[in-house]
Amino acid sequence: MTRDLQLTFDAADPAALCAFWCAVLGYELDPPPPGFDTWDAALDAFGVPPERRNDASAAHDPEATRPRLFFQRVAEPKTAKNRVHLDVRAAPGLEGTDRMDALEAEADRLVGLGAERVARHEPAPPLGHGHLVLRDPEGNEFCLD
Numbered sequence: 001m002t003r004d005l006q007l008t009f010d011a012a013d014p015a016a017l018c019a020f021w022c023a024v025l026g027y028e029l030d031p032p033p034p035g036f037d038t039w040d041a042a043l044d045a046f047g048v049p050p051e052r053r054n055d056a057s058a059a060h061d062p063e064a065t066r067p068r069l070f071f072q073r074v075a076e077p078k079t080a081k082n083r084v085h086l087d088v089r090a091a092p093g094l095e096g097t098d099r100m101d102a103l104e105a106e107a108d109r110l111v112g113l114g115a116e117r118v119a120r121h122e123p124a125p126p127l128g129h130g131h132l133v134l135r136d137p138e139g140n141e142f143c144l145d
Contacts, residue, residue: 020114021136082140
């Protein structure tokens with residue numbers, strides 16, 4: 001039996017973190033439910049008070065080939081390194097200097113969106129491919145690969 005996959009992020013600010021990952025991956029915010037022109041109209045109709053309107057946010061791949069992303073508000077801050085992380089494939093098919101230059105250019109773009117650089121790993125055996133480690137605006141580590 002086939003299973004679908006959704007990636008869920010705990011967040012202090014779900015809307016902002018969702019917007020960051022939409023910009024990173026080219027995703028789009030999920031539309032409001034049928035019958036509503038905006039999320040505010042839907043949340044008004046559902047009786048959700050203003051202070052609860054950033055409890056969750058979700059985004060999808062416009063080509064419907066990658067998993068949906070869901071962001072949920074949690075009270076506790078991130079305290080340790082991720083046990084699972086995302087690898088953003090920013091330089092497929094490139095090798096050596098061309099690869100690292102492409103990764104650096106993408107890292108510069110993402111830093112402009114609020115990411116933080118953590119480390120650069122040069123190409124070395126046995127894998128032979130370098131990569132960059134970054135953190136999203138809430139401190140979740142991910143790699144540019």
